Amino acid sequence: MAALMKITAVLVLACLFPGRLDASPQENPELDDLKKTLQNAIELEWSTIPVYLNAHFSLKDKQGKNKQVSEMMRDILVNEMHHMSLAANILNAIGGFPVLNDLSRAPRYPGPLPAGCLPDLTVSLQKMSKDHIENVFMAIETPECDHAVRKFHGDLIKAASQKESNERLQMSVTPKFPGLQEKCKEEKGTYNPTTIGAIYIHKILCPMLKLELEGDRKVSIFTKDHSRQVEHPFKVTNLTTAIKAIAYIVSQGEGGDPCNPFVYSDFRDDDYKKQNKEEPSHYYKFAEIAKGKEVTVQLNDQDNPACPLNDPDCNYFSPCSAGTCDNAIRFINKPEKPYFNEDAVWNIIPNPTTGIYPPGSVARKLSDEFNEIYVDLMQCLHDAVNGQPQKLQRCVVCKMHQLKEKGDILVQTPIIPGGDVNASPTYEFFYTEQDKPEEHNQQRLQQQHIEL
Helix, strand or coil: CHHHHHHHHHHHHHHHCCCCECCCCCCCHHHHHHHHHHHHHHHHHHHHHHHHHHHHHHECCCCCCCHHHHHHHHHHHHHHHHHHHHHHHHHHHCCCCCCCCCHHHCCCCCECCHHHCCCCCCECCCCCCHHHHHHHHHHHCCCCCCHHHHCCHHHHHHHHCCCCCHHHHHHCCHHHCHHHHHHHHHCCCCCCCCCHHHHHHHHHHHHHHHHHHCCCCCECCCCCCCCCCCCCCCCCCCHHHHHHHHHHHHHHCCCCCCCCCECCHHHCCHHHHHCCCCCECHHHHHHHHHHCCEEEEEECCCCCCCCCCCCCCEEECCCCCCCCCCEEEEEECCCCCCCCCCCCECCECCCCCHHHCCCCCHHHHHHHHHHHHHHHHHHHHHHHCCCCHHHHHHHHHHHHHHHHHHHHHHCCCECCCCCCCECCCCCCCCCCHHHCCHHHHHHHHHHHHHHC
8 A cells, every 4th residue: 555655646746747757767677787887887997996006106216217107107096096986976876876895896916807898808916017018007998999989989079078057958968969879879789898998888878878868758867866976076967977977087098099099188187287288098108108208199191201110219009900090199209208217116026915925024014004094995985985975085185195105115025024025015805814824825925936
């Protein structure tokens, strides 16, 4: 009887107040799948942070020879934190609940990326090196060369750069995004996305457009509860801001346009805006570090090549096969080019676990303290995206600062006093003594020490 009364009340309200209801439908398998994919996206962004942070810790001379590389890594890390926040904001906006405090969802190294992304890639914790940049960092951030994704970039940026208010766009949203809708329909059932950018477009953007624009127009998938939104980099409250969030993530980092190495101007970091400079996306920032040159673009011109053959100071580069792009991406020597001093890097152990560090040792104590801060940080971020957004500043300013301080000390600490291999963060979420039998870990320590 109570259930019948509830249904009757809803029908009466719908008759009294016709139009779109703000509540999401109670049962919608497609919406449930979208929520799961967004949680996967959160975990993808999370999984990149320890990998990049570990390499940043390993840099010596952060205020000297490696200053520019250190600053580039710091900017990328901030971007990844923003991407994780935006994925959480989208999930909250459609009635989901982000999870950042679950052991089963925490990234483990070495291992694959979550959600079947880039299945042939093994992600590991290593010191900063050109090989690691090219084989892991650039692989994570690789642009999608397939036309099924490349064709979206123009319409995606156009949709994200609308100047009208969100309220106006939401009132008449269908004609605002015809290009995106048409392209989503073209690839239905024929494309299997595996890169991060392709997942954002084909497994998040397209299902979101379908649910909001082609489903029951009286029921929006976006809730009116904005209390769970974190402010940085911006809140997601409707389809327009959700599209902007996806464009922000794809343009800055994973899956950017392979034919345009630069971030969309509205999404540049503040330093680049102040200097009125173009900012490379993550893939090309890493390529700049690895090559020690600055990226630029020119239109294909066979009669007047910008990079003469065999010129050591200039070379062409593209992540895609010849003919994919109408322009040529090249790297050139400039006074402000990135310089990575590969000799100024701490010799840290790769892919450590807690049990590798001898009980009672300085390295073990520092590692345990690092993990305690790491768990506290993730719990703080979990709280921030689950109804306590005011905690975000505390997470970033306080907990991240503590983590940085502890990590910088840890990578300078020999595993065995007097040894030539230093400790490194393990990023273990929770662990017990049963998880780390000492005999096994001592054997692994000896093996790794020999290999290094």
